[in-house]
Amino acid sequence: MKFAWLLIAILVMGFLEVVGIASILPFMQLLAEPDAIEKSSLLKGAYDFFAFESHRSMLIATGVGVIVLITLTNLFSALTVWLQFKYSWQVAHNMATRLLLTYLKKPYSFYLNKNTSELRAYLVSEVGKLTSGVLIPVIEMISRVVVSIVIFGLLIWVDPKVALTMAVVLGGAYLLIFIAQRKILKELGEVRISTNLARYKTLAELLTGIKTVKVSGTKDFFYRRYEEASEEFCSVQPKVSIMMAAPKYFLEVFAFGGILAVTLYLYTVGGNLQAALPRLSLYAVAGYRLLPALQRAFTAASRIKHNLPVLEKLYPDLYTSLHANFTEETEVEALPFQRDFILDKVSFHYKNMPQLVIDNLNVTINKGEIVAFVGSTGAGKTTLIDLLVGLLNPTDGQILVDGKGLTTENHAIWQQQISYVPQEVFLFDDTVARNIAIGQNDDKIDWERLEEVAQIADIHGFITNELPNGFNAQIGERGVRLSGGQRQRLGLARALYRNPSVLVLDEATSALDSITEKSIIESLKTLPDNMTIIIIAHRLSTVRHADCIYLLENGQVVDSGSYDRLQESSGVFREMVHLS
Secondary structure, three states, X not given: OOHHHHHHHHHHHHHHHHHHHHXXXXXXXXXXXXXXXXXXXXXXXXXHHOOOOOHHHHHHHHHHHHHHHXXXXXXXXXXXXXXXXXXXXXXXXXXXXXXHHHHHHOOHHHHHOOOHHHHHHHHHHHHHHHHHHHHHHHHHHHHHHHHHHHHHHHHHHHOHHHHHHHHHHHHHHHHHHHHHHHHHHHHHHHHHHHHHXXXXXXXXXXXXXXXXXXXXXXXXXXXXXXHHHHHHHHHXXXXXXXXXXXXXXXXHHHHHHHHHHHHHHHHHHHOOHHHHHXXXXXXXXXXXXXXXXXXXXXXXHHHHHHHHHHHHHHHHHHHHHHOOOOOOOOOOOOOOOOOEEEEEEEEEOOOOOOOOOEEEEEEEEEOOOEEEEEEOOOOOHHHHHHHHOOOOOOOEEEEEEOOEEOOOOOHHHHHOOEEEEOOOOOOOOOEHHHXXXXXXXXXXXXXXXXXXXXXXXXXXXXXXXXXXXXXXXXXXXHHOOOOHHHHHHHHHHHHHHOOOOEEEEEOOOOOOOHHHHHHXXXXXXXXXXXOEEEEEOOOHHHHOOOOEEEEEEOOEEEEEEOHXXXXXXXXXXXXXXXXX
């Protein structure tokens, strides 16, 4: 739905409001003065045009007409409100999805400096708040200002002095109150955002680590953190609500007191209250419509001011999303990998951390080789893997695939050939089959391949014999119903399902017992000869069969060779073998 149609609906609603209110005037004239038809050319023309039989029949018809007009006005107002919400929440959907795409397009380094709980809060909570707290109030304010202006226009036509007095008193009062409150509203908005993010962060940490929290007896600590954030968050809401609602109660006194003042004024000037009754009725109905319109316009303006900090937080990414091309990526030919994979003088350091994690690394990996990187904690192994799979870009040097440099533009092409099994396998709350064939619809799953990779990963027997629905069994959130070893075997099966050119195992067997680990290592030997396998390991039995092992210290290769050669030449490697 386009905004132009919504604007047209708002203008029509304003017109109907005026027609409905204006229709009160002739009705009350007929009711107050039986001979009003003879005095008014407009009423006389209507009387003749519709061929009324008597004044009484015209009065009844006019009353019914007023009721019909007011009914139509209210029905159309309800329709306009529905269109407002429909348009607003469609925009909310578009903003949330485009914001998510913006985050997904960010490089991996972006997530190293962001708390994912904050991103979840923005996507789920704050985008909704931006809609309900900024977008809907903007539309509401436009519609109510239009209605107010049109009603004031009618009153000016009837009596400019009274209309201008009402405009100054009511409009001026709302404006002064808004100016007085706007700074506090914005400050409360900033408090609301910070405490809401604290709630999301605490909940994410608590529920992700629930096993550790319960065993360590620290649930009270996390409960207090959430309680404090929740209490402060909830204390903001009534303050904002009363600031938005309070003016109504004070200004109703002015409005209805004003009606009485106008009554006395007309009586004093005209001396005939009966003659003034039609105009009094008009003012009463106009006030009945005008006061809520002004109050809702004021409330909308206050909500916008209160929620502007949300817009300030999300604006940079929303701006990016509006100017980014999110068209679906077309299929591209995979980056050729026929010969070798070279790290040429590669160095890397993280943002705001000048110390090199990878320091002038020179490594050549030939296609079909099994290569391992070993070293103590902090040697740079995980960062090296992130560079190899295209999650990070070198600070200096370059990575070459068959002589062609890896760049931000072709990372996605390179990653089509890679399968990666991390130490902490990512699983989602769905079936075993969908977790292995991740990203594929059921009708696209190759069930024969699924069985094959499950057998290689040594988890086929568990799936078919112990799970009630086999490959269609639900594994729970993050695979909570599986053991650590079973989760890693599922991760390995997923990696093999893609039939990659490069298989990266980052501590992928660390949670397995030695017997299962040996079985999987033997299974890896049955993989195609042209598959390149890169292994990161602490347990050195995992890399015994590797063609070349690189020993890392402080981001540098200090020695390399086969398992047996390193045992002979490197005291550090021998110590690692002994400790493992």
